[in-house]
Amino acid sequence: MSALGFYPSATQAAAMVSEVQYSAYTSLGIVKEQCTLAEFVQLYANHRPVFGLDKVLVHSHVGGYVWEGKGGAACGALLRLREDV
DSSP states (O other): OGGGTOOOOHHHHHHHHHHHHTTTHHHHOOOOSOOOHHHHHHHHHHHSOOSSOOHHHHHHHHTTSOEETTTEEOHHHHHHHHHHO
16 A cells, blocks of 8 residues: 555554455455455555545535534534535
8 A cells, every 4th residue: 555655554554454354254254364456445445545635625615504512513514515415
């Protein structure tokens, strides 16, 4: 993943290894030692940092909705936002 510009911490790497190892455990009852390219791409997409998004950009898109407490949006505001999309 470092070749793709993503340098996970030791904790993140351990979580990804565990995710691969136990992905087939419930269905097949085995612990995997290797992953396919498709699984690797899925791991990268699920664990990499989001590119091009920051708090200011997100706030500019949802700034018209009511924000409550410590930066959390009201449930109704989030539901309306989902319906607008």
